[in-house]
Amino acid sequence: MNQVLLKADSLCKSFANNGLQNHVLDHIDLELIQGDFTVIMGSSGSGKSTLLYSLSGMDTVTSGKVLYQGIDITSNREKELSMLRRKEFGFIFQQMHLVSNLSLYENVAVSGYLLKQNSHKEVNERASELLDLVGLMDCKKRLPSQVSGGQQQRACIARAIINKPQLLFADEPTGALNKKSGIEILDLLTEINEEGQSILMVTHDVKAAIRANRILYLEDGKVVGDMKLPRYTKDNAVAAEKQVVAWLSARGW
Numbered sequence: 656m657n658q659v660l661l662k663a664d665s666l667c668k669s670f671a672n673n674g675l676q677n678h679v680l681d682h683i684d685l686e687l688i689q690g691d692f693t694v695i696m697g698s699s700g701s702g703k704s705t706l707l708y709s710l711s712g713m714d715t716v717t718s719g720k721v722l723y724q725g726i727d728i729t730s731n732r733e734k735e736l737s738m739l740r741r742k743e744f745g746f747i748f749q750q751m752h753l754v755s756n757l758s759l760y761e762n763v764a765v766s767g768y769l770l771k772q773n774s775h776k777e778v779n780e781r782a783s784e785l786l787d788l789v790g791l792m793d794c795k796k797r798l799p800s801q802v803s804g805g806q807q808q809r810a811c812i813a814r815a816i817i818n819k820p821q822l823l824f825a826d827e828p829t830g831a832l833n834k835k836s837g838i839e840i841l842d843l844l845t846e847i848n849e850e851g852q853s854i855l856m857v858t859h860d861v862k863a864a865i866r867a868n869r870i871l872y873l874e875d876g877k878v879v880g881d882m883k884l885p886r887y888t889k890d891n892a893v894a895a896e897k898q899v900v901a902w903l904s905a906r907g908w
């Protein structure tokens with residue numbers, strides 16, 4: 656049975672702008688299913704990143720609720736939210752925010768040490784396992800400035816999943832990468848999703864969107880489209896891309 660991991664209930668988010676309210680998210684109702692790779696698309700300014708940050712507790716909401724595994728997290732205090740983000744959620748951004756004077760290995764392991772329930776031995780083993788998974792074992796001792804953007808982003812993915820998050824939030828994770836590195840990152844995300852990692856990703860890129868099995872389309876802060884896709888394979892990629900482009904065009908994309 657499909658298990659709901661995260662639910663938005665009449666979610667609204669406004670920003671004050673020169674004394675006026677900019678209503679960015681407008682009564683969004685949404686359920687994210689465990690194991691899904693869900694993508695959020697929509698035109699620039701439609702509220703995609705705001706939705707991602709509101710759902711993940713990185714940003715406060717104006718009204719409505721976000722329920723994580725049935726528990727209202729919008730009423731959590733900052734300390735509880737911070738623990739939830741550290742333990743249950745992982746994050747990847749377009750800008751990678753690795754600590755510049757720590758090696759790739761240390762960048763990955765530090766997130767593990769922050770969760771007090773992890774022993775150092777467990778963290779060290781998992782960091783090595785993950786660096787192997789993302790293909791960085793050979794350069795694990797290098798600083799972020801000594802590797803490519805794609806390698807930095809792979810380290811970010813390892814860092815984001817070191818605490819085995821239930822849900823991985825990704826905001827344009829391939830946006831700053833060249834084509835080859837972007838494909839490597841998408842392959843990696845596809846692989847970890849196949850292994851059960853739930854993912855919610857914002858993207859403008861159709862080639863990234865077809866890695867998902869569900870696409871939500873946002874317009875003026877409302878979800879106006881919700882499309883299911885077959886699980887990605889190299890063989891169905893071209894057909895999926897055509898299907899998604901047609902679906903997006905019908906929504907004025």
Ligand SMILES: Nc1ncnc2c1ncn2[C@@H]1O[C@H](COP(=O)(O)OP(=O)(O)OP(=O)(O)O)[C@@H](O)[C@H]1O
Pocket residue numbers: 670671677679697698699700701702703704705706
């Ligand atoms: N911190 C903020 N303060 C004020 N307004 C904001 C803030 N964050 C976002 N906004 C406004 O909210 C609207 C939606 O922004 P958001 O970044 O969520 O859109 P988006 O769909 O992700 O856009 P893009 O595709 O260009 O990244 C925009 O009008 C933006 O200016």
